[in-house]
Amino acid sequence: MSQSKRSMKSIVESHPPRAQLTPASLLSTVSHIERSTMRALPDSLLELIRRTSAEIPEDVHQAILRSLEQEKKGTIAESALKLIERNIELAKQKSQPICQDTGSILFYVDCPVGFDQIQFAETARETVTLATRKGFLRQNSVDSLTGKNDGTNVGPGAPAFHFHQHRSSEVEVRLVLKGGGCENVGAQYSLPNEALHANRDLNGCRKVILDAIIQAQGKGCGPGILGICIGGDRATGYELSKTQFLRRLEDRNPHPDLDRLEQDIVNTANELGIGPMGFGGKTTLLGAKICVANRLPASFFVSISYMCWAYRRQGLRLSDDGSIAHWLY
Amino acid sequence: MISLSAPFTEEKIRALRVRDAVEITGVLYTGRDAVHKYLHEGGTLPPEVNLREGIIYHCGPVVMKDLEGQWKVTAAGPTTSIREEPYQWQIIRDFGIRGVIGKGGMEGKTLKACHDYGCVYLHAVGGAAQVLAECIKKVRNVHLLEKFGAPEAIWELEVERFPVVVTMDSHGVSLHDEILLNSQRALAARL
Numbered sequence: 001m002s003q004s005k006r007s008m009k010s011i012v013e014s015h016p017p018r019a020q021l022t023p024a025s026l027l028s029t030v031s032h033i034e035r036s037t038m039r040a041l042p043d044s045l046l047e048l049i050r051r052t053s054a055e056i057p058e059d060v061h062q063a064i065l066r067s068l069e070q071e072k073k074g075t076i077a078e079s080a081l082k083l084i085e086r087n088i089e090l091a092k093q094k095s096q097p098i099c100q101d102t103g104s105i106l107f108y109v110d111c112p113v114g115f116d117q118i119q120f121a122e123t124a125r126e127t128v129t130l131a132t133r134k135g136f137l138r139q140n141s142v143d144s145l146t147g148k149n150d151g152t153n154v155g156p157g158a159p160a161f162h163f164h165q166h167r168s169s170e171v172e173v174r175l176v177l178k179g180g181g182c183e184n185v186g187a188q189y190s191l192p193n194e195a196l197h198a199n200r201d202l203n204g205c206r207k208v209i210l211d212a213i214i215q216a217q218g219k220g221c222g223p224g225i226l227g228i229c230i231g232g233d234r235a236t237g238y239e240l241s242k243t244q245f246l247r248r249l250e251d252r253n254p255h256p257d258l259d260r261l262e263q264d265i266v267n268t269a270n271e272l273g274i275g276p277m278g279f280g281g282k283t284t285l286l287g288a289k290i291c292v293a294n295r296l297p298a299s300f301f302v303s304i305s306y307m308c309w310a311y312r313r314q315g316l317r318l319s320d321d322g323s324i325a326h327w328l329y
Numbered sequence: 330m331i332s333l334s335a336p337f338t339e340e341k342i343r344a345l346r347v348r349d350a351v352e353i354t355g356v357l358y359t360g361r362d363a364v365h366k367y368l369h370e371g372g373t374l375p376p377e378v379n380l381r382e383g384i385i386y387h388c389g390p391v392v393m394k395d396l397e398g399q400w401k402v403t404a405a406g407p408t409t410s411i412r413e414e415p416y417q418w419q420i421i422r423d424f425g426i427r428g429v430i431g432k433g434g435m436e437g438k439t440l441k442a443c444h445d446y447g448c449v450y451l452h453a454v455g456g457a458a459q460v461l462a463e464c465i466k467k468v469r470n471v472h473l474l475e476k477f478g479a480p481e482a483i484w485e486l487e488v489e490r491f492p493v494v495v496t497m498d499s500h501g502v503s504l505h506d507e508i509l510l511n512s513q514r515a516l517a518a519r520l
Contacts, residue, residue, distance in 0.1 A: 076348060076494050083454045083492065090459040099456040100391045100404035135403050138391045139479050147363070149478030181409045181432070181455060197520075210516055217512060218505055219409050219433035221455035268519050272512040277432065277454055279494065280508050310456035 038322025041123050042130075045173070047324065049105075049131040052175045052314040053097045056088050057329040059249040060225075060286065060311040064088070067223055067276070067283035077281025084276070084309060099221075099310040101179035102137040105159035108174040108246060108315075110166055117163050124161070125154045137177075162239075172328065174246055174315035182224065182308040185216035188237060191300040200300045202261060205230055212304045213269050213285065218278025221308035225249070225287040226265065229303045232293035237303030244289035245307050246315075248329070258290045265290075276309075332490075337382050337427040339447040345495045347502045351451060352490040356469065357386040357430065361408055363481035364473070368424070369416040375472045378483060380424040384451075387413065387431035389480030391458070392468065400468035402486065404458035407432040410450075418442035434496055434505030443499050450497035452504075464491040 056064070068085060071078040091098040107124055111117070129152045131137045139151040141158045153159070189208035191200045196211050198204035209228060216224065227244030229237045253259040265288040275281025286309070295301065315328035333341060335355030345351065358380060360368075374380070390405035410417075410431030417435060420426065421442040428448060429439070432455040443449055453461060469485040476482075496504040 076350065079350065080454050080494075083457050083460055087454075087457040087460045090463070094459060096462075097391055097404040097458055100389060100406050100458040100462075101408065102391075135391055135393045138389070138404070142478070149480070151478070179456075184409060207520060210520070214509070214512055214516060217509065219411060221432065268516075271519065272515045274508060274512050277452065278434070278505065278508055279452075279496075280504075280511075308456055 037119070038318065038320075041120070041318070041322030042127050044316065044318060044322055044324045045124055045127040046131055046134075046136075048173060048175050048314060048316055049127065050095065050134075050136045051327075052177055052312050053102055053131075053136045054095050055092045055314070056098060056311060057313055059329065060309075060313075061088060063249050063286040064223070064309060067286065070282050071276070072281070075281060076279045077275040077277075077283070080276040080279055081283070097136065097138065098312065099179055099308070100138055101181065102140055103177040103179040103312065104183065105137070105153065106162070106176040106178060106242065107159060108162045108164070108176070108243070110164050110168075110170070110172040110174075112167070112169050112171070113165055115165070115171060117161075121161050124159065128153050128159050162243075171318040172315060173318065174313070174328065176242070176245055177312035178242070178245075178305075179221075179308060179310065182220045182306045185212075185220040186238070186241075186303075186305045187212040187215065188234060188304070189302045191302065202257060205302050206261060206264065208302050209265055209288070209304060210268060212306070213265075213272070213274070216306050217274045217284075220306045221310060222274065222278060223276055223283040223286045223309050225307040225311060226285065226289065227305040227307065228288065228290040229301075230290065230292045231295040232301060232303065233296075233299065234301060234303075236293060237301045238305065240291055240293055241303045241305040244291055245305070245311070245313055247289050249287045253290065255292075258292065262288045262290055337384060339427065342427045342447050342449050343499050345449050345498055346500070347495055347498050347504045349495040351493050351495060353384065353428075353430075353451070353493060354489050354491070355384070355487075357384050357486045357488055357491070359388045359390065359482070359484040359486065360385045361387050361389055361481055362412055363477040364483055365413045365416040365420065367473075367477075368420055374424075374483075377470070378472055378485075380420075380426050382425060382427050384428035384430060385420070385426050386453075386486070387429070388484075390462070390484060392471075392479055392484065400471065400484075402462050402465045402468060402484070405462040405465060405486075406456050406458040407453040407461075409433045409455075410435050414439060421446050421448045430491075430493055434503065440497050440501060440503050443497055444501045447499050449495055449499055450503075451493035452496040453491075453493050461491065464488045 229240040
């Protein structure tokens with residue numbers, strides 16, 4: 001409980017208050033630098049990548065099973081979900097990627113002050129290349145100028161790291177593999193939006209979010225999950241929208257207005273008849289998660305990231321030697 | 330369930346209608362962004378590749394070499410097809426392909442080419458990389474691997490009972506257009 005509360009807090013608010021640097025925390029800083037040579041870290045990260053690529057997290061799997069029960073029998077929507085379910089089982093059993101697009105590799109690391117981030121990133125990059133050789137990841141990273149794919153999955157901006165310091169001594173590593181199909185249907189709206197009659201209020205946010213669902217239909221491998229940030233600038237808006245994918249599907253937003261909007265978006269989306277893969281049907285969205293960030297008076301962005309049903313997200317807490325203490329999802 | 334086996338003749342393709350569930354047995358050629366742009370710009374296919382009456386699959390598979398040096402596809406779901414909308418009609422016309430497999434559907438130019446030249450759009454379940462890879466029995470060959478890299482190369486795949494749904498047929502009907510229109514109406518009533 002305290003764990004889920006803590007991670008929820010850091011994910012939703014994303015800017016925890018700063019604490020004073022005390023002599024005690026300075027001491028712990030030294031010990032974290034010393035332990036930065038975590039011997040078991042490469043093996044733990046390899047297992048994190050393998051498991052993220054091959055196994056759907058339990059919260060998402062349960063949501064897919066529930067939607068399978070709801071779809072009308074004998075429809076192409078139902079058979080699509082049955083095939084999805086078979087695929088989830090097969091990927092886990094064969095320890096192979098759920099989806100061939102193993103996506104952008106996004107690491108989210110919560111770490112204590114003094115944790116050697118440079119060393120961590122170096123180890124993670126090496127592990128990503130190894131995981132690619134083992135077939136847990138596709139050769140998926142292309143030089144944007146030359147079009148060359150060197151097959152390592154490592155290059156400028158790839159993989160991506162988001163480090164977040166905290167006062168706790170724990171190290172938690174979360175990984176999201178986000179495929180290109182769902183990334184391409186992400187959208188950022190600037191309010192007011194005259195075409196959609198969307199003003200600078202929650203109802204305006206609702207209108208653009210629902211528009212994004214209409215636009216994404218079929219392309220983003222539904223049923224999908226939305227991560228949304230209201231506010232921020234163009235970069236932080238998208239970045240924070242993706243941190244929403246670290247939340248569990250069944251959690252509830254602590255802010256009542258956002259909670260209502262989250263429930264409303266899912267319910268309304270599922271009345272639009274878009275359905276799995278856009279084949280028509282009852283399940284268009286499995287979830288919507290919304291956070292807010294302050295904005296400039298001149299700007300009002302709503303940034304929407306779409307995650308496909310092949311929701312690859314896992315995380316682990318590390319022991320002092322870098323081995324896996326436990327899984328987070 | 331309709332079984333569609335090679336050869337993929339115009340007659341068999343014209344018989345298919347939107348919402349038909351189909352299982353394909355025969356050869357598929359993967360081709361995605363790089364291949365479509367290349368062919369659109371006048372690039373030539375290797376002489377051993379003949380797409381006439383063939384099926385192109387919008388897919389960038391994960392492919393490994395086994396201990397005997399044989400290629401093995403370990404993950405192979407469809408990629409989003411709409412990116413090929415600028416090129417697909419021309420490739421249907423010039424290379425005589427009878428089927429396009431992908432996900433998300435395509436738009437007017439492709440729908441018209443399906444109608445005019447006798448082709449069909451077949452929707453595979455996106456993300457279902459393992460179920461679909463199991464239907465791939467053999468990698469016959471690979472082309473343009475050096476030029477485009479593994480995900481973008483042309484992989485020649487022998488498949489058995491590969492499951493798809495017809496979402497754009499050769500009679501001008503698109504399931505995607507229908508669902509889009511209906512969903513827009515449903516949304517308008519809820520704003």
